[in-house]
Amino acid sequence: MSFLEQVGFGLIYPVVLGGGLLALIHWRLNRRPTRNPLGEDIQLRRQPGEHLRLEIAIQMERLLWAVFALMLLPLGGFCAVLWITTFLKVDVLVRLVASVAACLLVIACVYALILRFFSKLANLRLGWFGERVVADQLDVLKQKGYEIFHDVPCKGSMGSFNLDHVVVGNGIVVVVETKTRRKPKEKGSHKVSYCGQALQWPWGRSTRELDQVVNNAQWLRQEFKKNLNLDVTVYAALTIPGWYVIGGPPQAPVLVESYKRLAGFIEKRFARRMTSVETELASLHLHKLSSNVGYANLE
Structure with missing residues (x-):
């Protein structure tokens, strides 16, 4: 098995494992033997900072996907450049350098995205806490x-x-x-x-x-x-x-x-x-x- 094939299988393994885990969780949640006793028509009063709470949940989910991307995309970029350069008449060292550069570029982009999520989450949490503080005083x-x-x-x-x-x-x-x-x-x-x-x-x-x-x-x-x-x-x-x-x-x-x-x-x-x-x-x-x-x- 060539080096490229080994890397390809190394990339497929975490994708299959992660996808299988998500599918299993989705199946388990939808196959519960019980049901919600309160009914779907009950609507609660909004709490202080409700829209910020929902936005925090959304950002946390996106952050999870960004971390997942950090584990997969650099390897994907490395493999993609390595595969493309196999069709070009270039030295093996050049192929490896280009592949590593692509990997580092993807890592830098994902890091920047994760830092952006953390910054936004910090501001959302501050705003949400401020809403709760004022609500307590009122x-x-x-x-x-x-x-x-x-x-x-x-x-x-x-x-x-x-x-x-x-x-x-x-x-x-x-x-x-x-x-x-x-x-x-x-x-x-x-x-x-x-x-x-x-x-x-x-x-x-x-x-x-x-x-x-x-x-x-x-x-x-x-x-x-x-x-x-x-x-x-x-x-x-x-x-x-x-x-x-x-x-x-x-x-x-x-x-x-x-x-x-x-x-x-x-x-x-x-x-x-x-x-x-x-x-x-x-x-x-x-x-x-x-x-x-x-x-x-x-x-």
């Missing part, structure tokens, strides 16, 4: 007659998006946007201030976060108007976990506050203009929007 409002909805899915003219948190109760509706961002390493660069018009970060001035939460609040107001014939004020709030936040004036269009002080400011800042009936209708509609997590989404 939970204190439940004892005071408020309902809290998380990760409410929406569809607008620019596509799909989510409302991180919505607080409903005692005559108000507040959309809360969470921005969990890493701090610079420099000392003293842990502050973000709000003048009522823009945010001042250590790296510069920005209105993008404010525009986003204002647009989200406006979307929810239009959603109530369209589906409930209810024209109410939806307030906007922004919180930045882990940063020292210097909030704006009381008349500012967006409440910007630290996550630890956010619940208290929500209680005190906004005028209560909704009746109890309007508040209940808004709550029921948000419950409908945010209850879409089935059993399949949890697997």
Whole structure:
């Protein structure tokens, strides 16, 4: 058996082994002697950062395939170049050098892909944890007659998006946007201030976060108007976990506050203009929007 044939068989073996294992797992899961007792029609309320949790699961699956590719593709590239060069009148040493170069190139590409996955996963996990931290702080409002909805899915003219948190109760509706961002390493660069018009970060001035939460609040107001014939004020709030936040004036269009002080400011800042009936209708509609997590989404 030639060297090329030996390498070919070495490549086929892990492919057959891995494919057989995946097929066995799929067969076993579909041949369970029992069935789900809860039914497929049960829909759970979305948890904080639900879309980030799903995205993390997707990225983990892609990372698994990238690791699998790291084990197979370099050998495949080596064999492919070695096989192609057998038809060319080149020296054996040149063939081996070209094959090794192809192998190293594939390894470098797969490494870059894996590093990209790890970087994205780190950002997703940070964002997801920030959502959970804010949700825990907002939970204190439940004892005071408020309902809290998380990760409410929406569809607008620019596509799909989510409302991180919505607080409903005692005559108000507040959309809360969470921005969990890493701090610079420099000392003293842990502050973000709000003048009522823009945010001042250590790296510069920005209105993008404010525009986003204002647009989200406006979307929810239009959603109530369209589906409930209810024209109410939806307030906007922004919180930045882990940063020292210097909030704006009381008349500012967006409440910007630290996550630890956010619940208290929500209680005190906004005028209560909704009746109890309007508040209940808004709550029921948000419950409908945010209850879409089935059993399949949890697997």
